Each structure stands twice: as C-alpha cells, then as structure tokens.
Amino acid sequence: MNPLDTLIREHVVPVMKAAGFAKKGRIFRRSAPNGDHAFLHIDADAVDPERFVFEASFWMVPLSSWEFAYRNHAGAGTPNASGALAACKVIPPEAAAHQPDEEGYFRSRWAFVEPDTRDLCGRELARVLTEEAVPWMVRLLDRKTLLAETRTNPNGELVRLDDATTSEILLRIDDDPVAEVTALVDKAEADGVFPPLVAWSRTRLARRTAQES
Structure with missing residues (x-):
C-alpha cells in the first residue's frame, strides 16, 4: 500500500468515520438533510523525492451552489467539490509541515519520511482534524453559519469561491x-x-x- 494511503487508513479514517463522513479513495464526504455537502480531500504533491508530501483541504458545497453550477447539465448527479462555494486548507503544525518556515500557499503542505515520521505526521493530522477542521466543517453545513463566516472573513483561512452577491443569493434562496x-x-x-x-x-x-x- 502507498504510504500516504496507510497514513490515511490508520489516522484519518477513524476520525472521519466517527464524524459521519464516508470515504471514497482519498475523499471524505458528509451530507446534510437538505442535500448540502462537506468534503475533505487529501491530495499528494510530487515535489520532494525524499519525502511524501500532501495537502488536506475541505470544500463546502451547498446544494443550491451545485445546482446552479450544473444548471445546464440534466441529471448532474451527486455533488462533488467542483460545485464548492467555499474552501479551506488544513494547515499542518511545524512538526508535520513540508516547509514550516514558508508563508502562503506552500505552508499548507504536509510531509513525512517513510517510515520514520509517518505516524507522527498522521497523529498530527488526526489531531488538527479532530480539534479544528472537522468541527468547523460540520458547523459550516448550516447555511446561515456558512453565510456569516464568508461575509466576515472571505479571503482568510476560509476562501469564498464566488463573489459576495452570488454567495449571498445561493445561501439564502431556499430558506x-x-x-x-x-x-x-x-x-x-x-x-x-x-x-x-x-x-x-x-x-x-x-x-x-x-x-x-
């Protein structure tokens, strides 16, 4: 098994399963009763021959956003991250970061040496997911909460992917x-x-x- 998949199986799956997320590949999905979705993606980055590098990010996909994005595609199917209204990187602590001294985009990369630091990296990812990312994702499945947080800090950790007017309409139109x-x-x-x-x-x-x- 790929070491990244081993890390996911041993450290991420238990956290996400306990929070009600289903797994397919390296993507975890949870849906709300109204059809809104939250996704956690784990994506490998082939940027370092000596370490396994990856990013973890979450994507909020209200059903209204998905249906607007795919309005010209009859039977577009189950929502996925391509219809996201907002997204956020899960930032690693220094001990599990690929470039801990960097700022901006590159600071979001996780990394481990196989097998020496895989468990350390996995434990840190599980901790950040448990303490921060997953509770935030679950809160953001409520549209009023998502609207409030994209209004107050649209270009901080939580990145709004549509303009303010579009986001407001999509998050208010059904309720x-x-x-x-x-x-x-x-x-x-x-x-x-x-x-x-x-x-x-x-x-x-x-x-x-x-x-x-």
Missing part, C-alpha cells in the same frame, strides 16, 4: 423569506450581476412560491 431574496435578486439584476444567476434565481424562487402556496 429566507421569498420577498427578501427577490429584493436581493432585483438589486443584483440592477447592478448587472451575472445574468444567468438572476434568471436561475427567479425560476427557483417561482418554484418555491408555488410549492409553499
């Missing part, structure tokens, strides 16, 4: 009062926001109104 969301869509149209978003939103709001009447 907030129809009149309030319609006013938001009207303003977006007046401001020249992406016309397909306006058209899609009006159709979804009309359907919701019909279902609720």
Whole structure:
C-alpha cells in the first residue's frame, strides 16, 4: 500500500468515520438533510523525492451552489467539490509541515519520511482534524453559519469561491423569506450581476412560491 494511503487508513479514517463522513479513495464526504455537502480531500504533491508530501483541504458545497453550477447539465448527479462555494486548507503544525518556515500557499503542505515520521505526521493530522477542521466543517453545513463566516472573513483561512452577491443569493434562496431574496435578486439584476444567476434565481424562487402556496 502507498504510504500516504496507510497514513490515511490508520489516522484519518477513524476520525472521519466517527464524524459521519464516508470515504471514497482519498475523499471524505458528509451530507446534510437538505442535500448540502462537506468534503475533505487529501491530495499528494510530487515535489520532494525524499519525502511524501500532501495537502488536506475541505470544500463546502451547498446544494443550491451545485445546482446552479450544473444548471445546464440534466441529471448532474451527486455533488462533488467542483460545485464548492467555499474552501479551506488544513494547515499542518511545524512538526508535520513540508516547509514550516514558508508563508502562503506552500505552508499548507504536509510531509513525512517513510517510515520514520509517518505516524507522527498522521497523529498530527488526526489531531488538527479532530480539534479544528472537522468541527468547523460540520458547523459550516448550516447555511446561515456558512453565510456569516464568508461575509466576515472571505479571503482568510476560509476562501469564498464566488463573489459576495452570488454567495449571498445561493445561501439564502431556499430558506429566507421569498420577498427578501427577490429584493436581493432585483438589486443584483440592477447592478448587472451575472445574468444567468438572476434568471436561475427567479425560476427557483417561482418554484418555491408555488410549492409553499
């Protein structure tokens, strides 16, 4: 077995399984009752011949975001990270970092030497997932929480992948009062926001109104 997969099996699977995530390959998925999804991805980086280097990241995919992204694809299937509205890197502590003195993108890489530091790296990843990343992912499955956190810090650790107006509409369109969301869509149209978003939103709001009447 690839040493990275051994690390995942021994240290990541127990944490994610306990939190209600299902595994496929190096991706872990948890869904909410409304169809929103959270994903944890673990991706290898072939950048160092002497160490196994990888990144861990999580992706928040509200069902509304997925359905808007794939609005022109009938039967797009089960959501995946390509429809994410927000994402975040799981940052390693210094002991498990590939380049602990770096800043920015390269600081997000985890690394271990096989077999010497694999267990150390795995334990640190499990700890960060248990104490920080997984509880955050679960909280962000609530759309109001995701909206609040993408409003307050959209380009910090949690990166908003859509503009503020698009994110607001997608996160409010299924639950907030129809009149309030319609006013938001009207303003977006007046401001020249992406016309397909306006058209899609009006159709979804009309359907919701019909279902609720």
